[in-house]
Amino acid sequence: MKFENLDVWKRSATLAIAIFQHFKSSREYCLKDQIKRSSLSISSNIAEGYERMSSKDCVRFLYYAKGSCGELRSQLYISLQVGEVSTELANKWIIETQELSMMLAGLIRAINNANQR
Template identity: 55%
Template sequence: MRFEDLEVWKRSARLSADIYKELSGLKDYGFKDQITRSGLSIPSNIAEGMERVSRAECVKFLLYSKGSCGELRTQIYIGMDIAYIEKETGKKWISETEAISSMLGGLIRAKKNRNP
């Protein structure tokens, strides 16, 4: 299966692009760099994992992606608290990271339990 066909990859890539667009004018470059990197890491690690040959390597990169999802959610909460991210936008992104994380969990389980 191609990573481009995975709904979790499509949603995470869209979320990453949304974060870049929404925060393009933010002058706190440290925060902007960190949150955009964690957002970009999610679809990137899905793609890298799906391109790996071994199941173990695939799962490892999917786990990295899931971890980045938690990192991104944390940064969104902080961004909302310090008024870098509007509450409604932040809530939408939080909901999307939760959905993506859940989808990744299902994909990881499926990859682990698949017969070789």
């Protein structure tokens, strides 16, 4: 399977695009840089994992993507508190990171279970 066909990759790429667009004019350069990087890291690590030649490597990069979901969620809470993101948008993106994290956990589980057979 190609990573481009994975719903978790599609959704994470869509989230990164939305975040890049939202923070385009932000003057909070440090926060803007960090939040853009963590959002981009999710889909990038999924892609990199799927391009690896072993399931073990794939799972490792999926864990990196899952970690980036947590990092992004933390940054969204901070962005909300400093007024860079509205409550409605922050909550929407926080829920999306939680759902992406669950999807990644399921994908990791499925790959690990397939390797145990």
